[in-house]
Amino acid sequence: MLALILMGVIALLLRNRLAKLLLYVFQVLYAGFAFYVFFQVKETGPIIWNTGGYTDGLALSLYADSIAIFMVLMTAVFYIAFLVYATREDYFEPRFQFLFMTLQGVMMGLFLSSDLFNIFVFLEVSTVVVAILIMFNKEKQAIYDGMIYFFVNVIGTAFLLFGIGMLYRTFGLLDIRAIKEAMSLLESPHAVVLPYGMMMVTVSLKTAVTPLFSWLPKAHGTPSAPPVVSAVLSGLYIKSGVYMFIRFNDMFSPVIDMHVFFFWIGFFTSLIGFIMALGQKDIKLILAYHTVSQIGLIMMGINMASEIAFWGAVYHIFNHAIFKSTLFLTAGMIYEEYGTRNVYQIRGLFKRMPWVAVATTFAILGITGAPFFNGSISKYMIAHGTYDYGVTILLNIINLGTTMSFVKYATMLFGNNPKEGRAKSDFFALSACVVMGIASFFTGIFGEGLTQFFFNYEVHVNVDEYIQKGMVYVLMIVAGVAFYHGIIKHGGLITRIGHAELTFNGIITAMAGYFIVVVVYLSLML
Template structure:
């Protein structure tokens, strides 16, 4: 029963509240292991048999609230259970792992899984609204002034953004009479004109564009993912996993509207702009978490490029990049949390010698950097290879190389913390539980290497897609990568290190009113574009 994957962690959170006077952490970890085992069993069932449906009432298919596990959603659910288990193991000995935190974290897990499994549009709206509340509380968990401000910005921006989704769902229901995405996809071809669903599409895609943080709807993400006092596992979940709910719904909604509306070209362009903008902003940051937050903006842009390239191999490459990004970004956020806890600062200019002081964390950071920059033998190289292979147009190849050069450049800046003399405060010695957390982060880094070395095998196991990596082309891209490393080091030392205009640009923030205005402008842009092309 698929609903067990949704209610399992929520019930565990409730039990955790009821028995708050006892140490419920072993119970919570036990539930997570059971969740992982069950998610793996569902994944195997989908791969060996076919799509699994779970109808929540006795009414006919299309009217019943339905949960669906197919080849894509089963992978996303499996990924969710793996990442949450890792996060809870990491937080096991941390001060913030109390009853309230565990409850919120487990509820968020159930909500994320429900977003991946549900086919009912109103269900998706409700889950997004509730998850917005939970995430906002987690951001504000330590009750510091900046965290409260960031959490409230996140809350109000996303509540208003989700209202666009509700408007779109209402209009689509009035047009088709259904809320189930599978049935709507079949019924939508019967509408008199594609323009009948123009406004619903524009409303719904505005919400999803906000959730995926594409330009110009990105400004909430650095505040939410990089807020100073949020626990590292919160930032890791938000950046590594939660933002993927927007990507997943973009895939589903695009398929639902595909019979009458295709907008791959415009979202392909938006993906490019987002990716370039993200790495420019990341280059000018000195806060270790803000670099990673803007890196997520850039990488989501790359995923959107792959999804909208119009190529099968690029599409599956983008999906594999979702998995890869979840691994290396979660690893990097957890490692960053370990580092600034030991060094007492988040300013990378004040951190040196991490590899010597914290070798396990240092190597995890190296693995994460090699993954995100697409180094040969690491998971990002396979997904980027597939996306690049999806188009031989010179302008596309140039754009992809430019994005990767930008990624390498800001991670050269990020990686500067690894070397040099250890400048931690003298009294800073990691306790035993931190050493255990370091080991866990190192294991996550190892997964980045493992899923890269066995990249084609991983693709076949996860998505049933067989990709052939041509040795000559892979070697050629390895040479290009090496040259980009040299170029990235040169750009960092020659331009970024000097500061100046880039620093000023990268610290520009949109006000709340500007965010809402950009959301409205984006909706009008999509609606106007559709009006012209339909």
């Protein structure tokens, strides 16, 4: 973690090509080290590092288990692609490099820290860094969006601090694993209802679930934010909230079970996310709202009380990082070439920017769950987490909504090219996009092996069921095309819904209301 920040400081101080080269070499070596630790965890189990040789549970600890090291490895590898993409971009100067590497270091801290107060500190630092990255180009809208993000998240993390304080008063501990052990000694679960509610407000805000997602489109879709910033926020940083949700719920699991509540929160998040996406014409906002929708799907999988659905959701974290990062990176190149982000004004990508179109197509096939692509495997696993026909219908509704949105998005690929000839795209940016787009295919083809490799979890895809899901996918494409031409293309109610959003005061009110709902629901359940 510290090494990543120091590398950013070196880049800031040297301010030359050597610094940039060192940055790339270091990132590759860091990814290699992440692989080394990953294999250690696979062979020997979780790795714990305690500061100063103090007793485990009392010391400040770093804890790497299969999920934590998976998140670290994913982040380290993806950062290579992000750095390659940004190589020749004007904004990729020493200050940006420092902030970008610092954000990576902070994310590593969130994934590995076992101390609640350290997690709070990392969240606060990441809030500042992300806000600056959003406002980096100093345009009026970007500054407004960055400040909204900053203040909303500062207030959100205050809930976490209060929750941590109450837990410390109850247990005298800050280590997540030690608190989990102490939970079973509680005389009454009601003693941790308030801290749980407070911590869930912060986690839910960071995860951008309903009704706390209004900040996300502002942060991820702000017009002047560099494409690589949008990619890292939607592809990687948003997953830190999901990761904390897993960790915190596991910590409270001896006395609190909120699977049903958060399953429905996930469903409504996904539903509202794709409905809002359908009403957008800005390609970055379409992608931003679909981050909300896909996070909702992940939350559903995590909370289905099923092992295969849980690991399917975790694998979908990885898959979403691939195809959503690809889509944001290609969206940046499309905007640079066409000079607009209006999905209705961009046509002929296959003629004008064929390789960008290929990368975009692969990513669209991934996010919609096309057969042989990565989304199909993780969605298959989530769907097999239940025998309830009603839940299956809910999952199909989400898949249909995603398909409809990306039928609309895919209209950019075809049509008449407004300019003659092909665009001259930057080689490094194009290479990063194409490699990540192709990864959407290979992580689908080798999905069974990758779940075994990453999580030591065996999943066997039934060929007959997979074929049936492929046929359902084709029907959804047909329905999506019909819905686009029949309703979406003509605007109306969906467009008006898409422009509805909470103000700053509305978001803060939603946080307070969310806290009350969680506490009341939990109090009634216990």
